[in-house]
Amino acid sequence: MLLPTTTVGSFPKPDYLAKARFQFSKGQISKTELEELERKATREWIEFQEEIGIDILVDGEMYRGDMVTYFAENFKGFEISGLVRSYGNRYYRKPVAVGEIERANPVTVEWFKFAQSLTQKPVKGMLTGPYTIMDWSFDEHYSSRRDFCLRLAEVVCEEAKDLEAAGAQYIQIDEPAISVRPEELDLAIEAMGIATQGLKAHTLTHICYGDFPKIYPKMLEIPVDQIDLELSNNEFDLLGLFKKAPFTKEIGLGVLDVHSHRVETQSEVISRIEKALKIIPKEKIYVSPDCGLKTRGMEETKAKLRVMVAAVKEVRESL
Ligand SMILES: [Zn+2]
Numbered sequence: 001m002l003l004p005t006t007t008v009g010s011f012p013k014p015d016y017l018a019k020a021r022f023q024f025s026k027g028q029i030s031k032t033e034l035e036e037l038e039r040k041a042t043r044e045w046i047e048f049q050e051e052i053g054i055d056i057l058v059d060g061e062m063y064r065g066d067m068v069t070y071f072a073e074n075f076k077g078f079e080i081s082g083l084v085r086s087y088g089n090r091y092y093r094k095p096v097a098v099g100e101i102e103r104a105n106p107v108t109v110e111w112f113k114f115a116q117s118l119t120q121k122p123v124k125g126m127l128t129g130p131y132t133i134m135d136w137s138f139d140e141h142y143s144s145r146r147d148f149c150l151r152l153a154e155v156v157c158e159e160a161k162d163l164e165a166a167g168a169q170y171i172q173i174d175e176p177a178i179s180v181r182p183e184e185l186d187l188a189i190e191a192m193g194i195a196t197q198g199l200k201a202h203t204l205t206h207i208c209y210g211d212f213p214k215i216y217p218k219m220l221e222i223p224v225d226q227i228d229l230e231l232s233n234n235e236f237d238l239l240g241l242f243k244k245a246p247f248t249k250e251i252g253l254g255v256l257d258v259h260s261h262r263v264e265t266q267s268e269v270i271s272r273i274e275k276a277l278k279i280i281p282k283e284k285i286y287v288s289p290d291c292g293l294k295t296r297g298m299e300e301t302k303a304k305l306r307v308m309v310a311a312v313k314e315v316r317e318s319l
Pocket of ligand 1 (some may be wrong): 292
């Protein structure tokens with residue numbers, strides 16, 4: 001099938017879950033009660049993706065707060081700081097490495113198995129990459145960023161192997177931080193090599209928008225099968241780079257602007273896909289939103305995804 005549809009990972013949490021997470025943080029409900037609602041929300045998102053006809057599903061990350069802190073909380077060797085401002089009015093708890101990083105138990109595998117048990121379609125295993133975990137954490141233990149990052153890569157690889165053993169056909173290892181520090185691209189590539197070593201599953205990474213002219217085409221050396229990119233928020237400017245140096249991997253083509261509340265029209269999405277088809281072979285294109293959708297409203301998210309799937313259907317018929 002051409003142009004398989006997927007999403008980058010996160011979906012908004014329904015109101016009942018946002019409320020339950022708050023109550024849990026205040027000690028008003030138990031972990032078991034919270035997890036029950038996380039499973040309910042996961043089931044609803046799997047059903048929605050099935051209903052609209054997405055091809056490669058995600059669990060929606062109902063059990064996560066932040067993509068880095070979540071892993072740090074579940075790895076040994078990290079402590080979590082108080083709230084730190086990231087950008088705008090967003091705050092998060094920053095992980096601090098205080099000892100050797102280790103994975104005591106699988107972190108995401110049970111969630112993967114649960115989500116995969118709800119559907120015949122493939123569900124992606126979703127991990128945060130070693131470079132991004134390193135870059136978004138404080139380090140009080142390792143002697144260099146490289147040592148810290150490469151140790152994380154080994155730990156991420158253990159988790160990826162367990163996901164693969166649990167049946168994950170696609171393993172996505174997100175590295176949103178890569179595009180903001182071009183000077184460390186070599187390290188990010190080396191770390192991804194360790195994180196994906198020995199995997200037979202289809203591997204992909206999502207990189208958020210950033211200084212692509214400085215990391216392209218070198219970023220094609222990241223050892224994964226597919227790179228998923230934000231293209232819509234810059235009106236597909238990146239395609240200009242791909243004209244100069246061909247995009248040699250599969251691409252996850254971001255066709256929905258996740259920073260905008262406006263729901264794209266079907267013809268807008270079609271024209272974005274058609275622009276890419278002029279430059280990248282059709283066999284290499286997967287279609288997805290620009291980034292995770294967790295900051296969008298429920299209805300907005302659903303409306304955008306419906307448009308995306310309908311647009312892909314229409315383009316497929318013309319191929
Ligand atoms: Zn992103």
